[in-house]
Amino acid sequence: MSDDRLDLRSLGEVDSPEVVGAALSQFRRRLWTRSLWIVAALAAVGLVWAQVGRPDDLRERIERAEGTLTLTNAVYEAGASRIGLDRVADLGDTVGLHLVALPEPRAGYGSGPRGPEVQVEAVIQSERLDAFDHWYEIQPPDDGIVGVRVIGLGCPAPKGCRIEIDLRALGVPATTWR
Amino acid sequence: MAIDLEDIFRAHQRDVFAYFLRLLGNRQDAEELAQETFVRACSASLRFRGDSSVRTWLFGIARRVFLETIRARGVERPGDLEDRPDEAEGDADGSDERIDLARALASLGDADREALVMVDVLDFEPIEVAGMLGISPETFRVRLHRARTRLREAYGR
Numbered sequence: 001m002s003d004d005r006l007d008l009r010s011l012g013e014v015d016s017p018e019v020v021g022a023a024l025s026q027f028r029r030r031l032w033t034r035s036l037w038i039v040a041a042l043a044a045v046g047l048v049w050a051q052v053g054r055p056d057d058l059r060e061r062i063e064r065a066e067g068t069l070t071l072t073n074a075v076y077e078a079g080a081s082r083i084g085l086d087r088v089a090d091l092g093d094t095v096g097l098h099l100v101a102l103p104e105p106r107a108g109y110g111s112g113p114r115g116p117e118v119q120v121e122a123v124i125q126s127e128r129l130d131a132f133d134h135w136y137e138i139q140p141p142d143d144g145i146v147g148v149r150v151i152g153l154g155c156p157a158p159k160g161c162r163i164e165i166d167l168r169a170l171g172v173p174a175t176t177w178r
Numbered sequence: 179m180a181i182d183l184e185d186i187f188r189a190h191q192r193d194v195f196a197y198f199l200r201l202l203g204n205r206q207d208a209e210e211l212a213q214e215t216f217v218r219a220c221s222a223s224l225r226f227r228g229d230s231s232v233r234t235w236l237f238g239i240a241r242r243v244f245l246e247t248i249r250a251r252g253v254e255r256p257g258d259l260e261d262r263p264d265e266a267e268g269d270a271d272g273s274d275e276r277i278d279l280a281r282a283l284a285s286l287g288d289a290d291r292e293a294l295v296m297v298d299v300l301d302f303e304p305i306e307v308a309g310m311l312g313i314s315p316e317t318f319r320v321r322l323h324r325a326r327t328r329l330r331e332a333y334g335r
Contacts, residue, residue: 005326006333008298010276011283016195017209020187023216030217 058127058135062096065089067176074170078161079154081116085165090176091137094124097146099134103153116155121147140178144168183223187216190236193300197240200295203284211247215240230309237302238310282332290325297322 062068067090074085082102089096101115115131122139129135138146144167151160167177194215198208218239226235283291296307308318 004330005298006279006329008279008283008294008329009301011200011280011295012193012196012299012301014192014196014199016192016212017205018191019195019209019213020184020191020216023187023213024184024220026213027217027220 058096058125058137059098059129061091061137062087062089062098062135065091065096068096069172069176071170071172074165076148076163076165078116078148078150078163079152081150081153081155083116083118083148083150083163085170088167088172088176093140094137095140095177097136097138099136099148101132101134101150114153116150116152117160119149119151119160121149141167144172144174144177183220186232187219187236190233191216193233194236194240197237197295197300198244200280200283200299201244201288201291207247211240211243214247215243218243230306234302234306234310237296237300241310278333282329285332286325286328289321290328293318293322293325294329298326 069088071085071088076083076085080103084100084102085097086100087096087098089098097120099118099120101118103115118134120126120134120136120138122141124137124139126137127135146165146167148163148165149160150163151157155161168174191212195208195212198211199205202208202211215236219236222235222239226232230238283294286294292311293307296302296310297304304318304322305315308315311318313321
């Protein structure tokens with residue numbers, strides 16, 4: 001190959017504008033903008049988490065409510081069941097209750113997975129963890145008395161057995177249940 | 179670190195600008211793409227392992243910027259330099275011969291022009307350019323030879 005080439009080196013001798021300084025500034029701006037986007041994205045994820053991931057199920061709300069009161073002596077008999085009021089929580093405009101319903105051991109129902117049906121008056125929403133743990137959100141009772149109907153295990157439907165839980169008598173502060 | 183990088187970039191600023199100017203024939207586009215090359219080089223500098231020279235590395239980035247820009251917006255090829263006041267300004271101190279050379283170069287196809295700019299204008303070794311282009315050195319030498327022949331023909335007209 002003959003290589004009788006033209007000398008083009010003079011074409012590289014150009015009067016270059018200042019681009020490095022501008023490039024560094026632009027790089028810093030891009031870095032800054034990207035950082036802002038990352039911060040914004042993290043904030044958005046945090047917001048979504050706060051909205052979606054926050055404890056919005058009833059059990060969590062009752063357990064985490066400020067001033068949730070744990071009771072140890074509030075046990076009521078209903079047919080062959082024993083209904084225990086475990087917790088009372090102030091949920092703001094409403095009241096949260098955690099009831100534990102167990103078959104009476106002497107009634108011959110054993111401790112199998114079958115518990116009674118428990119209906120609480122003025123209920124807004126309820127949640128059952130299993131056959132025995134019941135969580136309720138109720139309207140605040142005016143007089144501190146919560147009516148509960150128990151069906152099954154010695155309390156035949158449809159009437160069942162009715163018990164009354166007197167929050168005032170149990171020493172639950174009115175600020176919690178009003 | 180930042181100062182070093184700036185110094186290194188400044189040492190190659192003219193060559194990078196010349197690369198784009200000779201490929202595009204337009205000072206404004208050349209300036210824009212040269213700037214973009216250095217912006218990307220800032221990001222890529224952390225990953226630079228020194229496997230090649232800084233110059234080769236920088237021109238690898240410049241070439242990607244050039245190809246992406248052409249694909250994205252179809253930057254026009256250099257045409258008749260007489261219609262390009264920008265070019266005339268850039269070669270204000272140039273002789274008629276230099277302007278004729280630039281015009282002859284601009285009349286070539288993209289591949290020919292790139293081969294000539296890299297080797298005969300910017301003084302890269304053919305083997306380095308072959309590596310950047312991802313072709314064998316032999317293939318590139320043939321391409322370069324043909325490009326030189328075409329340039330001579332264009333210059334002689």
